[in-house]
Structure formats: C-alpha cells, structure tokens
Amino acid sequence: MTSPGPLAPRLPSPLQEARDPRFERHGLRLLLKRDDLIHPHLVGNKWRKLVPNIAAAGGRPLVTFGGAYSNHLRATAAAGRLLGLPTTGVVRGQELAGRPLNPSLARCAADGMRLHFVDRSTYRRKAEPETLAGILRAAGAEGAYVVPEGGSNAEAVRGCRALGAELRGHAEVVAVACGTGGTLAGLAAGLAADGRALGIPVLKGGFLEAGIQTLQERAFGARTGVWSLDDRFHFGGYARTTPELEAFARDFEQRHALPVERLYVAKLLYGLVTLAEEGAFARGSTIAAVVTGRPFPESPPAAPER
Template identity: 85%
Template sequence: MTSPDPLSPRLPSPLWAVRDDRFDRRGLRLLLKRDDLIHPELIGNKWRKLMPNVEAAQGRALVTFGGAWSNHLRATAAAGRLLGLPTTGVVRGQELAGRPLNPSLARCAADGMRLHFVDRSVYRRKAEPETLAALLHAAGAEGSYVVPEGGSNTEAVHGCRALGAELRGHSDVVAVACGTGGTLAGLAAGLGPGQRALGIPVLRGGFLDTAVQTLQERAFGTRVGSWTLDDRFHFGGYARTTPGLEAFARGFEERHGLPVERLYVAKVLYGLVTLAEEGAFTRGTTIAAVVTGRPFPEG
C-alpha cells in the first residue's frame, strides 16, 4: 500500500459566492476563489508556485530568499519537511542575525530550514551570477536548486496558469494581490476570452508591470492574456498595514465569517471595494477575488 502524498492538494479550490451590499447595490457579484484551502501548510498560490519547482528540483535540496515575514520562506520550509528535502532560506537583513527569531522565521527553523542572514545591499544583488554563487557558498547551499524570491519563475508561472483555467467562464474580472508577479502572470494566461486579471501590488515601487511581462515572455514567449495593475493599495509597502486596513479586514471577517490575511488578501479586498465605489466596474460584472492565504499562525 502506497503512502498518501503529503503535498496532495484540494483542486480545484472552492469558489464561493458572497453577498456584500457594497457590491450588490452597484449590480456587481463577488466571488471568493478559496485558494487558501488547497493545502493546510502550502497555502494558496504557494502550492501552485512551489510544486512545479519541487518537481524540477528532482530531489535536490532547495534554497530560496525572502524577508523576515516571508510567506514564501515558510511554505518552502514546510515543503522541505513534508518531503524530507533540506532547505535553506537566505533572509534579507544582516541586522536580524543574533536576534530572537520572529514567529514566521521560528516556524521556518522548526521545519528544518537553515537560515542565512545577509546584508540588504548584498541581498539586492542576489540575482547577479557572482553574488548568487557567493551567497550559496556562504550558506553552505552549493548544488541546491534555487527558487527565486517569492517563488516567481517560469515553473511557477506555468503552475499558476491552472488557477486561471479553473476560473474560466465563472467571472469577468479576477483580482489577486501581487508580490513578485508570478501568480498574476500565470493567472492571466489561463483565463478565457473576455476575462481580465487585475493585480493589486502589495509593495511600493511600480516595478511589477515590467516584472509580470518579463515572466510571461520567459514562460510563453510573449505577453499573454488581459491584465492590468492598480498600485494604490499597498498601504505603505510589504508587511505594512494601517489602522484603516485593520478595521476593514475585521469588518469583512464579521460580515462573511472569513479570516482575512492582512498583508495580501485584505489589500486586494480593500482595493475591490474602493474600485466598486469609484464605479470602475459596469453593472452586471462578476468579480472573483483570489484568497491566497490565511492569517499567521493558523496558516
């Protein structure tokens, strides 16, 4: 008798219709694509992006990159524990070394991930071949399979294309919060004719348009699908929130009984409510919001 696959997903993820007067009174229909229910430890787009990379690694150790609160680091550490693969996380911020680990990094360490802290200026150059080689050597991760920050690469884009395919025919607009762009790049490619993807960046900088197009060109040879970005809803940048966003998230939880992850999911939902109030969607539009995560530490 074969053992069950520890990374076996629940696919397709559920699609829930919710009644919300902020959309109802404008003739809009809101759906929630519950990607947070795919797997108990590799939540949402983390499963979709990581699994193609795990397959490409062919049993090699994994090394990846992230900040001190990176969901991607946690997911990679969990995958390593479940599959028995060594993992190394290169963490942005040398000043963090020697300090007590925050709950997110503590979870990574508990799952067996080796943490290697690097100076922020070095971290910014991690994609340069010489810098990457030096980082791998210093981290004792030479020969490992490298997963980029956020997990966004060609393999991940192909993995996220299935998310779009699952939503074909169900909505006119699909909105997703964006960190490094891989989910949006794949999602847009998987949608059907007449559907469009809307990305809500959670980082400041306005760089994602180029990043998403580059990811699509590497994966498919050209820009694919209909997609746009609205960068007004980052609330100060990655891992940043405000009292207003917190109040909005609590209110959404009370309305719909759904735990709202603050760093990504709250921002895309806030953005959609704002856009609805601005009249950005015509009456009769069905909007699907991708729920990519759950609040830590539940997820």
C-alpha cells in the same frame, strides 16, 4: 496538475459567493476563490508555484529567498519537512544577535530550514551570478536548486495558469494581490479570451508591470492574456498595514467569516471595495477575488453578522 503523497492538493479550490452590499448596490457579484484551502501547509498560490519547482529540482535540496515575514519561506520550509528535503532560506536583513526569531522565521526553523541572513545591499544584487554564487557558498547551499524570491519563475507561472483555467466562465474580472507577480502572470494566461486579470501590488514602487511581462515571456514566449495593475492599495509598502486597513479586515471577517490575511488579501479586498465604489466595474459583472493566504499565526474566523 496533480501531486501525490504529502503535497496532495484540494483542487480545484472552492469558489464561494460573498453577498456584500458594497458590491450589490453597484450591480456586482463577488466571488472568493479559496486558494487558501488548497493545502494545510503550502497555502494558496504557494502550492501552485512551489510544486512545479520541486518537480524541477529532482530531489535536490532547495534554497530560496525572502523577507523576515515571508509566506514563501514558510511554505518552502514546510514542503521540505513533508518531503524530507533540506531547505535553506536566505533572509533579507541582518540577524539581530541575542534576539529571538520572529514567529514566521521560528516556524521556518522548526520545519528544519537553515536560515542565512544577508545585508540588504547584497540581497538586492542576489540575481547577479557572482553575488548569487557567493551567497550559496556562504550559506552552505552549493548544488541546491534555487527557487527565486516569491517562487516566481517560468515553472511557477506555468503552474499558476491552472488558476485561470479553473475560473473560466465564472467571472469577468479576476483579482489577485501581487508581490513578485508570478501568480498574476500565470492567472492571466489561463483565463478565457473574454476574462480580465487585475493585480493589486502590495509593494510600492510601480515596477511590477515589466517584471510580469518578462515572466510571461519566459513562460509562454510573449505577453499573454488581458491584465492590468492598480498600485494604489499597498498601504505604505510590503508588510505594512494601517489602522484603517486593520479595521477593514476585521469588518470583512465579521461579514463573511473569512480569516483575512493582512499583508496581501486585506489589501486586495480593500482595493476591490474601493474600485466598486468608484464605478470601475460594469454593472452585471462578477468579480472573483483570489484568496492566496491565511493569517499567521492562524486564528479562527469570526462568526458572520446576523
């Protein structure tokens, strides 16, 4: 996949070894797939999912959906700014009158995105044609190209297949944090036949498997590749963290000079360390962790321990 001009990516993204005794004592090798370095503004899997949708939009304005801290909303707003495309973000939850926007939504607004807030009940029904039409009318976004929440649709899943192809022959297991599941759906399809994809959901509820299978069926006609989910590491749900997770993330940053995004990447890495300690991976295996984002607001990486 190529993209000229302001969306030009760095592909394939770098693959870096992380020497870590928590893996090495179990005979495992850890690699970091640095999708966070693909593009300075469309970070990680957001580039892989958004660019195919922008192509499908054919120059039309974009409208998409997300929560108040959505990485996807920020990436869509940045793409709109870079390409000169109008963007609208439909935000889950009511706007608090007189209160400033949080830093994530403020970044969207600074990039020119029009924000439209809807109550949670309406938001849950956004896939219903009548509800969607009403949202688009109210947001002034009729005629816009609709990118689903998280960017996950057949176009995005096919775009993420290249991620799996880039990792063929490098690892027996490739792991990624999952929100809507589109990245895992494409990643699993792109891996070699002997590769396995592991998803770490960051939302609680155990509902992702059916959604991922549906995404693969729409993109490829059938469930594709070898993949599974472990839903033990959501730390209370989306956008939730704990002091334990925060301490883990800071320690990982110190060990590897990697800025660890808390809502997705920290949960992924914590899950992999736990699984390694549990003996979930065969000795001699290489595990690749897909780094799908950077902390926001961004901070410099910590210096590695010596």
